[in-house]
Amino acid sequence: MNSIVPLEQAERDLRRQAFEPHAAPKQDEAAKLFKIEAFEEITFSGREEWTVKGLMPSQGLVVVYGPSGCGKSFLVTDLALLIAQGEPWAGKKVQTGSVCYVAAEGAAGFRKRIAAYREAHGLKREKLPFYLISAAPNLGTDKGDLEKLRLSIESRPKGLTLRLITIDTVSQVLHGAEENGSGMTALIANANVLAAHFKCAVLVIHHSGKNVENGARGHSSLPAAADVVWSVKKDEARGVSVVTVEKAKDEIGGLAFDVKLKRVVLAVDEDGDEISSLVVESITEVVGVKPKKAAGKPKPPPSANLLMACVREALGAHGREIRSFMDGPMVRAVAEPRIRDVYYERQADKEPNTIRTALWRGIKNAIDRQDLVAGVVDGERFIWLP
Secondary structure (H helix, E strand, O other): OOOOOOHHHHHHHHHHHHHOHHHOOOHHHHHHHOOOOOHHHOOOOHHHOEEEOOOEEOOEEEEEEEOOOOOHHHHHHHHHHHHHHOOOEOOEOEOOOEEEEEEOOOHHHHHHHHHHHHHHHOOOOOOOOEEEEOOOOOOOOOOOOHHHHHHHHHOOOOOOOEEEEEEEOHHHHHOOOOOOOHHHHHHHHHHHHHHHHHOOEEEEEEEEOOOHHHOEOOOOHHHHHOOEEEEEEEEOOOOEEEEEEEEEOOEOOOOEEEEEEEEEEEEEOOOOOEEEEEEEEEEEEEOOOOOOOOOOOOOOOOHHHHHHHHHHHHHHHHOEEEEOOOOOOEEEEEEHHHHHHHHHHHOOOOOHHHHHHHHHHHHHHHHHOOOOEEEEEOOEEEEEOO
């Protein structure tokens, strides 16, 4: 069992490390890292707060999610192109700037979408500060492609301020990492690093879960970490996509918009069939929409109590501090085999195969319920409490 350092001793050790001359950082380095501002120097500019007034912050994480076929990618493409042109979106003022769109899935379809937008708006070959990366960078681990992506974005032609980085879609940039565990937390960290580095908004497009009413797929850490969350649903009866602002930074959520799409014919193929795509035709604000209540977590079955007790016991006996994801917080986690040891010991009277199956299913279901988080550190799988 790991030895536990008494709190008083830990405080003395930290005090000695922080204040002894040989351990102290250079004062100029510390001042740059943790700059002190006097009261009279603290200022705020309302102009710099929003990229889309009241809807999208100038810096932070934005999540747009919905089921397949609801029109979310067409909506985001329209939004990004209007930011690049400095034109209002849904009647809301935007801050003009450049946009970098990471089309991690369906790049060919995205190119057709741009052609349809040009045709619908008569843009032809006008230059816009809109840049496409048709690839799927690995943002699901702390040793992925973040640095390469940053360098690629920095290589764009300089000029207008970068306002928006769009990542389409979350599942494609996780590269197989767990949506209910370390993959999602790594993505959040990577997106926040990009937002802080470029001082812009980073918008990720994500899918709903199997039950659309339960919100975005995967771990709840994504909407929790986001500054803004929009849901998109298809209203077949009215022929529109409905965008609901479920969460807005420093604002009250609950705004909603009807988005009408129209078909644009681009060409006719050799068989005489039309080649077409969709563009946003109109956006109308819906009055009197109430904010959506967050969906409750599924209630765990009685068998989950034994597993959670084993996890807590293993954490107490064998847990150690690990970094949950790049630049993320330290968490107390335990290697999965240590949980297995405790679980087997408590059920020594049962058949081993039955215990093994129950443990595997129990951990998977706990991660799906977001009662546990899993991640791989140095090739070994660790489990921790969210």
